[in-house]
Amino acid sequence: MQRMRIGPEERVFVLTGAGVSAESGLRTFRDQGGLWEGHRVEEVATPEAWTEDAARVWRFYSQRRRDARRAEPNAAHRALAELEQRLDDRFFLCTQNVDDLHERAGSRRLVHMHGELFASRCEFSGPGAGTSACASAPFPDDALYETEEVIAHCTCGGRIRPHIVWFGEMPLEMERIEREIARATTMLVVGTSGAVYPAASFVHWAGPRARRIYIGPEEPANAAAFTEIVPGRAGEVLPGLVEGA
Numbered sequence: 001m002q003r004m005r006i007g008p009e010e011r012v013f014v015l016t017g018a019g020v021s022a023e024s025g026l027r028t029f030r031d032q033g034g035l036w037e038g039h040r041v042e043e044v045a046t047p048e049a050w051t052e053d054a055a056r057v058w059r060f061y062s063q064r065r066r067d068a069r070r071a072e073p074n075a076a077h078r079a080l081a082e083l084e085q086r087l088d089d090r091f092f093l094c095t096q097n098v099d100d101l102h103e104r105a106g107s108r109r110l111v112h113m114h115g116e117l118f119a120s121r122c123e124f125s126g127p128g129a130g131t132s133a134c135a136s137a138p139f140p141d142d143a144l145y146e147t148e149e150v151i152a153h154c155t156c157g158g159r160i161r162p163h164i165v166w167f168g169e170m171p172l173e174m175e176r177i178e179r180e181i182a183r184a185t186t187m188l189v190v191g192t193s194g195a196v197y198p199a200a201s202f203v204h205w206a207g208p209r210a211r212r213i214y215i216g217p218e219e220p221a222n223a224a225a226f227t228e229i230v231p232g233r234a235g236e237v238l239p240g241l242v243e244g245a
C-alpha cells in the first residue's frame with residue numbers, strides 16, 4: 001500500500017477485533033477451536049447460557065480475566081495510541097475486544113462496543129433489561145467467580161454478571177459510533193473476521209469517498225467493501241503505517 005497520509009482536515013475511525021490482541025498472546029475466537037469445557041463459545045456467551053449455568057459462564061470469563069491480566073499491549077496497540085496522540089479529536093477507536101490492552105497502551109478516545117472484561121454489572125441492569133430493571137451502573141471488577149456460591153449479588157438481589165455484550169444483545173454506544181463513522185475520511189479496520197454484525201457493516205456505513213483499509217493476515221468475509229487490503233500481522237504492519245501517516 002502507498003502511505004496512509006492523513007491530511008489536516010481528515011478524520012480516522014478505527015475498528016479493531018481479536019486479531020489486534022493476538023500478538024499479545026490472547027487467542028482469537030476462531031483460534032479457540034470454538035470450545036470451552038466441551039461447549040461452543042457461543043454457548044457460554046449468550047443470555048441463555050447465563051440462565052442455564054451462570055457459574056459456567058463466569059468460569060469462562062474468569063479464565064479470560066486471568067489471561068488478559070498476564071497479557072501486555074503489543075506494537076499494534078501502541079501504534080494506534082500514537083496515532084491518537086497525533087490526531088487528537090480527529091481520531092476515534094471502536095474495539096470489539098473486551099480486553100483492556102488499548103487503554104493500557106494509552107488509547108483514550110475509544111469505545112468497547114462488546115463490553116469490558118474488567119467490569120461487571122447487575123443481571124437486571126443494562127440496555128436489554130425490562131421495565132422492572134435495576135438502575136445500578138457497571139463497575140470495575142477483576143474478581144474471579146468459579147462457583148455459583150461465590151457469584152456476588154446486587155443490592156436489588158440480582159446476580160452480578162460480566163459487563164459483556166453476549167450474542168443476541170445490543171452492542172454499546174452505537175449512536176456515537178455511527179456519528180464518528182459518518183464524519184470519518186479514513187476507516188481503518190484491523191484483525192476482525194468481518195463475520196459478526198453490526199461491526200461487519202461499519203465499512204458499508206462509511207461515506208462514499210472514505211478510504212477503507214483492512215489490515216490482517218487473512219481476508220475478512222467483507223473484503224469486497226474495502227478500498228485497500230494490507231496483508232500481514234497488525235503488530236508488524238501498523239507501526240510503519242502510522243509512522244508514514
Ligand code: APR
Pocket residue numbers: 016017018019020022023028029030031096097114190191192193194195196215216217218219220232233234235
Ligand atoms: N494481526 C491482525 N489480524 C490477525 C492477527 C494478527 N496478528 N492474527 C489473527 N488475525 C485475524 C484473523 O485473520 C481473523 O480475521 O483476526 C481475526 C479474528 O477473527 P475472530 O476470531 O472472528 O474475531 P473478531 O472478528 O474480533 O470477532 C468478533 O465475535 O465472538 C464475537 O463478540 C465477539 O468481539 C467478538 C466478535
